[in-house]
Amino acid sequence: MPLLPTDKMKSFILGTGSALPVRILTNAELETMVETSDEWISTRTGIKSRHISGAGEETSKLAGRAAAKALEMAGLTPLDLDLILVGTISSEMSMPSCACLVQKDLGAKNAFAYDLNAACCGFLYGLDMADSYLCRRPEMKIMLIGAETLSSRVDWQDRNTCVLFGDGAGACVVSGAAPGSGMLASKLHADGNLYKLLYMDSARGMNPALANARNQGAFIKMSGRDVFKYAVRTMAGSVKEVLAQTGIKKDEIKMIIPHQANRRIINSLLEHLAIPAEKAYVNMTKYGNTSAASIPIALDEANRKGLLEPGDILLLCAFGGGFTWGAAVIRW
Ligand SMILES: CC(C)(COP(=O)(O)OP(=O)(O)OC[C@H]1O[C@@H](n2cnc3c(N)ncnc32)[C@H](O)[C@@H]1OP(=O)(O)O)[C@@H](O)C(=O)NCCC(=O)NCCS
Structure with missing residues (x-):
């Protein structure tokens, strides 16, 4: 009998975490940087403010902070992790991957680690990938992170884009579950x-x-x-x-x-x-x-x-x- 999708899919989220830079950039401040207004940004996008990273808040650092919170919620330690997967297009280094930097900072020495680039879809692509691993090895503990510092990738003189983006990271610990859940x-x-x-x-x-x-x-x-x-x-x-x-x-x-x-x-x-x-x-x-x-x-x-x-x-x-x-x- 063919497997139904629900028989195959097994990813279950055991814990979540997130981290945001301290500095908040409001629309009012943006008004002093480019020709824009709080009214324009709010009505066209719904955005009122965004967080902008500073020293010590590089993409991998935000990712690591989010991951630590997710681990804590899941009741796991870094050594329990088998894989660290980071969706990002704005890691502070091209090599090593953001995931390897997180692995180092967490001390997750049993985990292999890599990044994936699917832009704003990075988390969904990562979830699908985690699910594929978990179909084979449901006992795996996977740290899936989406982390960005796009403030370093926007032209702060281009009002068409600079008002839209912000920095931050979110993480989930994903592991296998009984069919029908997750x-x-x-x-x-x-x-x-x-x-x-x-x-x-x-x-x-x-x-x-x-x-x-x-x-x-x-x-x-x-x-x-x-x-x-x-x-x-x-x-x-x-x-x-x-x-x-x-x-x-x-x-x-x-x-x-x-x-x-x-x-x-x-x-x-x-x-x-x-x-x-x-x-x-x-x-x-x-x-x-x-x-x-x-x-x-x-x-x-x-x-x-x-x-x-x-x-x-x-x-x-x-x-x-x-x-x-x-x-x-x-x-x-
Ligand atoms: C970017 C976006 C908010 C612009 O809204 P819009 O209603 O489409 O506005 P337009 O691009 O047609 O621009 C209208 C006018 O506003 C101006 N404008 C653009 N950015 C502005 C800003 N920050 N402040 C004030 N005026 C601005 C434009 O120059 C244009 O002026 P013009 O008519 O004199 O040429 C909207 O198109 C959008 O959200 N698109 C999706 C972007 C997105 O989500 N990207 C990420 C994908 S993951």
């Missing part, structure tokens, strides 16, 4: 043909063509309106796919945690799916778009606020540069 379905997509709508070139020196330029190539470039349209369409499509895959009805969903890019994107998505707005967990007001960190930060917040009960159905969905997009359904 991750019930996941569907991921990519379309590299669309990359020019949202991309970030290599840093100066890595791309010879940019060697003498004003570091222009290394900043995030974005065609905001196009990204907006694709984001709504693609996320809605993958949500429908995972719901169809599991047979779960919209009214069974306790909470939807979408990638926190823009309040209007989330509103359009929910309207398109006919899911009540109050089911969405939204925190981009405080943090802006933290890319791969946005879903795990939101998940940790919701978890620590006691909003999630065992058995609750959670829907996660994201889109990002690449293009990458996808959705997952979890039974908490």
